[in-house]
Amino acid sequence: MLDPDERDKEGIPLTARAAFIIGPDKRLKLSILRVIDSLQLTAKHSVATPVNWTHGNKVMVVPSVSDEQATRKFPKGFETARLPSGKGYIRTTPQPDLP
Template identity: 65%
Template sequence: MALKLGDLAPSFVAETTQGEIDFHKYIDGSWAILFSHPNDFTPVCTTELGAVGKFMPEFEKRGVKVLALSCNDVESHKAWIKDIESFTPEAQVSYPIISDPKRDLAVQFGMLDPDEQDAAGIPLTARAVYVFGPDKKLKLSILYPATTGRNFHEVLRVIDSLQLTANHSVATPVNWNAGDKCMVVPGLSNEAAAAKFPKGFETIEVPSGKQYIRLTPQPNI
């Protein structure tokens, strides 16, 4: 069963490449991403964990803790890290990789892909990404199959949106990128919006005559 938005992150202790980690203690008070990959020593996963390694300064800048996970054992992960850092020379795999050989976490988080199996015919993890807020609740998830490498530019984009919208009364429109205009949330009156956004806001006229499309410059820059 997959996690739903708003679900509290399951609490667990896991073996990782950086020793035993208690997930709730690890993410306490921070944003966090937990992402799974199908298998060590496979091509797409190598590019993905390299990209995350390369983007670590971006995750750190945003205060986001990062944890990877697959069903392989810790020794496999450690040997594979050398390949990852060789293939992506700008990458440092400074984040822990969880070992989940019995699929306890994969089942609990809904990460398994029935189409991808190990030599014994047991399902492997898909390419899941879970973003948790400082309240340890699920804010966003993506679930891609083994054939389709993720887009970590998109992961950074949504983290920017989640962090911005958690603290300001705006939402981010389709295809938004950091620095683009934002939408004033519907719950805020025009008077409250005028007080809250010193740069002002623009109301777009639409055929219904309803005044719900209100654009404002990104408030935290």
């Protein structure tokens, strides 16, 4: 795969250093760089990335982190989704910095 924006000194496109998984329906199923970013965020910050997450979007606070812990851990705050059940386990916060 060639990166149309990155070129060498002769103007030839450089190869993109990423891997993509394409399904039988010819749609993108997985981008390896996205997965690595997601895994790093989860390991360092106790957050999860939703299925449609891209770098810089909001992430989800994992349920094992209490609201008190989340208040200390995420200085930009977090939002709790209103659910019919009244449970507050879906919480989002701005993406923390990647390591």
